[in-house]
Amino acid sequence: MKEMDTISRPSGLQWLIQWLQRDKRAALSFVFLLTLLFVSLTAEWIAPHSPTEQHLSNTLAAPSKLNWLGTDDLGRDIFSRLLYGARAALYASCLAVSIAVCLGVPIGIWAGYMGGWLDELVGRMIDTLLSFPAIVLAIAVTGALGIGLTNGMIAVGIVFAPQLARLARAKTLVVRQELYVDAARCFGSSTRHILWHHILPNALQPVLVQVTILLAGALLAEASLSFLGLGIQPPDPSWGAMLARAYQSMEIAPEQMYAPGIAILLTAMAFNSLGESLRKVLDPTNQRL
DSSP states (O other): OHHHHTOOOOOHHHHHHHHHHHOHHHHHHHHHHHHHHHHHHTHHHHOSSOTTOOOGGGTTOOOOSSSTTOBOTTOOBHHHHHHHHHHHHHHHHHHHHHHHHHHHHHHHHHHHHHOHHHHHHHHHHHHHHHTSOHHHHHHHHHHHHOSSHHHHHHHHHHHHHHHHHHHHHHHHHHHTTSHHHHHHHHTTOOHHHHIIIIIHHHHHHHHHHHHHHHHHHHHHHHHHHHHTTSSSOTTSOOHHHHHHHHHHTTTTOGGGGHHHHHHHHHHHHHHHHHHHHHHHHTOTTOOOO
16 A cells, blocks of 8 residues: 555656657757747847848848848848747747637636537637638738737737637537536535636646647747738837748848748747647547656
C-alpha cells in the first residue's frame, strides 16, 4: 500500500517536459515560439536600428554588414522591423484568441448545458456565422469598429468565437450526460457549481487544442488585415504591412518579401504543430503520458 501511495501524477512542468521529450517536432515548435517571444520582448535592445528610421539614400539595399536583411523602399532596416513585427504578431494573436475564448466558451457551455430553445437558438446563430468566410467577417467588423491593430484583433476574436462556442457546446452535450453530473444534481449542487467544477474542466481539452490552431489563424488574419491597410498603421512595423510594402517593389527587389513571408510561415507552422501534437497527447485513447 505504501508503494502505491508513492505513485503520483506528474506535475504540470513534468508533464510538459515528458510531452516535449516524446515529440521532437512539438519541442522544436515550442522552442521557436519561446525564442520569438523573447525577441519580441527585447526588440529594443537587440535590434540594430530603429524600425521607423528612414534613409532615403539607401533604399532597397541588398543585405550587408550594416543592414543584415537589406532595407525597404524607404531605407528602413528590414531586420529591425522584422524583430519589432514579432511583437505585433504575438500581441495580435493572443488578443484575438483571448477574446474568442472569453466570448465563445461560456456561450457554448451555457447553451449546451441548458438545452432547449436556448441551445437551438445558439446553434443556429453559430451555424449562420460559420457560413461566412472568416476574413470577410473580420473586414466587416473592422470597418464598423475602425481601423487599427487592436480593433482588427477584436474583430478577429469576434469572428473566431463561434468556432469555440460550437466546440464547447458539443463537448458539454456529452459531459452533461455523465453519471458524476447526475450525482452532483442529486446532491443539490447549484448550476454554477456544476458548470464550474464538472462541465468546464472536462470540456476544455478540445478547446485547448483549438486555441493553439486559432493562434495561427489569428496570425494570418492580422497579416491579411495589415496587408490591406486595416490592421497596424504606418510607420509601426508589422509582418503583413512589410509584405504590402515589399509587394509594391516586387518587380525591382522581390527578395524584400522573403523575410516577413518566411516569418509568418514558420510561426503559423509552429502553432499548428503544437496544436496537432497536443490533440494527440490529450486523446483519451493515448496513454503514453
